[in-house]
Amino acid sequence: MKASAESILEVRDLVKHFPLTQGVVVKRQIGAIKAVDGVSFDLHRGETLGIVGESGCGKSTLAKLLMALERPTSGSVRVHGRDITSARGAELKRMRRNIQMVMQDPYTSLNPRMTVGDIVGEPFEIHSDVVPKGGRRRRVQELLEVVGLNPDHINRYPHQFSGGQRQRIGIARGLALQPEIIICDEPVSALDVSIQAQVMNLLERLQNEFDLAYIFIAHDLSVVRHISDRVAVMYLGKIVELGRDAEIYDSPTHPYTQALLSAVPVPDPEGRETRQRIILQGDPPSPANPPSGCHFRTRCWKAQDICAQQAPALEVRPGSGHPSACHFAEVRDVVNAQ
Amino acid sequence: MTEVLSEQMGSGSHSGALLEVDDLHVEFRTRAGVAKAVNGVTYSVDAGETLAVLGESGSGKSVTAQTIMGILDIPPGKVTGGEIRFRGVDLLKLPEDQRRRIRGEGISMVFQDALSSLNPVFPVGWQIAEMFRMHRGTSRADAKKKAVELMDRVRIPAAKERVNDFPHQFSGGMRQRIMIAMAIALDPEILIADEPTTALDVTVQAQIMGLLAELQRDSNMGLILITHDLGVVADVADKIAVMYGGRIVENAPVHELYKNPAHPYSKGLLESIPRVDHKGQELYAIKGLPPNLLEMPTGCAFHPRCPYRRDNCVTDVPPLYTISGTRGSACHYWREVIDEGER
Numbered sequence A: 001m002k003a004s005a006e007s008i009l010e011v012r013d014l015v016k017h018f019p020l021t022q023g024v025v026v027k028r029q030i031g032a033i034k035a036v037d038g039v040s041f042d043l044h045r046g047e048t049l050g051i052v053g054e055s056g057c058g059k060s061t062l063a064k065l066l067m068a069l070e071r072p073t074s075g076s077v078r079v080h081g082r083d084i085t086s087a088r089g090a091e092l093k094r095m096r097r098n099i100q101m102v103m104q105d106p107y108t109s110l111n112p113r114m115t116v117g118d119i120v121g122e123p124f125e126i127h128s129d130v131v132p133k134g135g136r137r138r139r140v141q142e143l144l145e146v147v148g149l150n151p152d153h154i155n156r157y158p159h160q161f162s163g164g165q166r167q168r169i170g171i172a173r174g175l176a177l178q179p180e181i182i183i184c185d186e187p188v189s190a191l192d193v194s195i196q197a198q199v200m201n202l203l204e205r206l207q208n209e210f211d212l213a214y215i216f217i218a219h220d221l222s223v224v225r226h227i228s229d230r231v232a233v234m235y236l237g238k239i240v241e242l243g244r245d246a247e248i249y250d251s252p253t254h255p256y257t258q259a260l261l262s263a264v265p266v267p268d269p270e271g272r273e274t275r276q277r278i279i280l281q282g283d284p285p286s287p288a289n290p291p292s293g294c295h296f297r298t299r300c301w302k303a304q305d306i307c308a309q310q311a312p313a314l315e316v317r318p319g320s321g322h323p324s325a326c327h328f329a330e331v332r333d334v335v336n337a338q
Numbered sequence B: 001m002t003e004v005l006s007e008q009m010g011s012g013s014h015s016g017a018l019l020e021v022d023d024l025h026v027e028f029r030t031r032a033g034v035a036k037a038v039n040g041v042t043y044s045v046d047a048g049e050t051l052a053v054l055g056e057s058g059s060g061k062s063v064t065a066q067t068i069m070g071i072l073d074i075p076p077g078k079v080t081g082g083e084i085r086f087r088g089v090d091l092l093k094l095p096e097d098q099r100r101r102i103r104g105e106g107i108s109m110v111f112q113d114a115l116s117s118l119n120p121v122f123p124v125g126w127q128i129a130e131m132f133r134m135h136r137g138t139s140r141a142d143a144k145k146k147a148v149e150l151m152d153r154v155r156i157p158a159a160k161e162r163v164n165d166f167p168h169q170f171s172g173g174m175r176q177r178i179m180i181a182m183a184i185a186l187d188p189e190i191l192i193a194d195e196p197t198t199a200l201d202v203t204v205q206a207q208i209m210g211l212l213a214e215l216q217r218d219s220n221m222g223l224i225l226i227t228h229d230l231g232v233v234a235d236v237a238d239k240i241a242v243m244y245g246g247r248i249v250e251n252a253p254v255h256e257l258y259k260n261p262a263h264p265y266s267k268g269l270l271e272s273i274p275r276v277d278h279k280g281q282e283l284y285a286i287k288g289l290p291p292n293l294l295e296m297p298t299g300c301a302f303h304p305r306c307p308y309r310r311d312n313c314v315t316d317v318p319p320l321y322t323i324s325g326t327r328g329s330a331c332h333y334w335r336e337v338i339d340e341g342e343r
């Protein structure tokens, strides 16, 4: 890791509410799904920020906001100081060049009717000034080589490749415009363990080679730890804890992080009989109707009256060096944190 | 299991394990050719025991399970050899009406795509109750009462009020618990759970695995857990069968396999898990790709990817060598692999 202190992405108070409507003919708004509900963080050049949290907590929505694929309800996303959420037209197009995305599903995220060459080279059609037309084929072949695919396979179709190879095609495409930031939304979740390792190694090699910054979204906590410099834990649209990987995994202070880590099964049967585990009861509440105060209070074993009244801010608390959004944040030994 | 069934099955009179899969072969005949999905699978599970079946996507884990359940797609599927003995009786030789009895009462299954296998147009309680009406002829009212009991047992909150709700009104984790409720409705002796938690969050996964362990403890069920999650396996398995290219390449008690694998594929899998002390280093990765079932590699199916390969691996199919009474490895050079010592 050679992350520098220079922030290339600054996210402030980002909010995305999806309207909940009722009625077929006349739609009335009856509420809102608070998918992202006040998220702030910085991303530094060459760094990987991991994002973890349960299904539906807003990870993919956050990714889309950063890519300006969704417009936020409020808040800002600054890339090198310029706000992408208010950019339009040519400026937006230029800014988007700098942030690319690799998606979860290598089976459905590639157009089956396009050749690999067309898929990887498509960004050059949109940003035609990056590589002159005559040089594009060669550039695509170089990209295929960079991600470990055979450049001679440029005319093949996605179905002729395995899942891991398709994920490499998606990565090659993400690299085409030489972005500084790549957002990886569950890039290895659909892959077999043996192929996962290949793709993870590729991502790390490319990061070093091109000084890329990654936002790495995944639900496998050991995969996130392996690749991340810092990790943000999300719950119901908010970041509840943020810190360096060792801070989050070895000394988490938020009850939700502690529960999440203790639920991860350890790939070693030794001592399994005595392992401590926090089993959370129930499911996460609906983001359309989150609990008052601390969103986690309905499942938290430490909740007090204040938790229902006051939303805890994400800030550094006594006894710990990294921010946590809990009134009663404290380090607790999570025995089996991986 | 009912009295009638136990009599038919000759309970107690056989010496092997409760369920034994013995040298099973299954093929799919498709336009593209013959896909040998299962090429001699042997494993067994006893009452109260948990067998984890581990392996790469497409290695034949689900097809083996479907064959045990008697729900294989025939055609294109075809069982071309082997036996599946339940209480010593070969299920493959039983007439369909007897197999149907065993399904649900003797052996039952939670399916891989459970989230989509509930019928969206019927209330969940009705779907659970249907199990009792079909197999036991239970009256409507009684069946519904039993459905509520089961929903309680798998911890659906307010089961009584929710028994008439439809699947889409439940979260993924709750739907999975409902599928488990249906699978255990008739007190099966063996439960096959095919990737029961793959689509779920770790916190919900922990709830479901805890539930399965409890149900197993209560009724001394044998459990076949199909998964590719090495963490879940380490947590709950008594023994493991590792599959590759339609075969068992290694079987072993859980502690022995994690400590000292005896097949290069299982060893590679364990080594490719990201570990804290390896942060910043390359992950170990098994090179290459899983085999194409239409053109299986000659000799050992793992040879194109194997770091231990010698010349004879390309020509000679390794048998499942016996390492001890409870361990086997389908590798000519298992001694060398295992001798590399404890991890």
Ligand SMILES: Nc1ncnc2c1ncn2[C@@H]1O[C@H](COP(=O)(O)OP(=O)(O)OP(=O)(O)O)[C@@H](O)[C@H]1O
Pocket: A018, A033, A034, A035, A053, A054, A055, A056, A057, A058, A059, A060, A061, A062, A287
């Ligand atoms: N276009 C949309 N319209 C309405 N609601 C939406 C929309 N997109 C997402 N949501 C809702 O916003 C919430 C957050 O969804 P999101 O996809 O960001 O979650 P996630 O953290 O990526 O989950 P997963 O881990 O399952 O991918 C969910 O409740 C989801 O149903």
Ligand SMILES: Nc1ncnc2c1ncn2[C@@H]1O[C@H](COP(=O)(O)OP(=O)(O)OP(=O)(O)O)[C@@H](O)[C@H]1O
Pocket: B028, B030, B035, B037, B055, B056, B057, B058, B059, B060, B061, B062, B063, B064, B073, B076, B077, B112, B228, B293
């Ligand atoms: N109905 C079918 N027709 C043709 N081929 C099939 C059919 N069902 C399964 N197969 C093939 O049999 C092989 C084994 O499939 P199986 O579903 O058992 O794999 P698996 O080990 O369960 O994998 P996964 O981890 O992805 O669930 C695969 O190559 C699959 O394509």
Ligand code: SF4
Pocket: A254, A255, A256, A294, A295, A296, A297, A298, A300, A301, A302, A303, A304, A307, A312, A325, A326, A327, A328, A329
């Ligand atoms: S603020 Fe209260 S409810 Fe929220 S996590 Fe902390 S103790 Fe639990």
Ligand code: SF4
Pocket: B263, B264, B265, B300, B301, B302, B303, B306, B307, B308, B309, B310, B313, B318, B330, B331, B332, B333, B334
């Ligand atoms: S038999 Fe040969 S190729 Fe197969 S796993 Fe053993 S050493 Fe490798």
Ligand SMILES: [Mg+2]
Pocket: A059, A060, A061, A185
């Ligand atoms: Mg998502």
Ligand SMILES: [Mg+2]
Pocket: B061, B062, B063, B112, B194
């Ligand atoms: Mg399967």
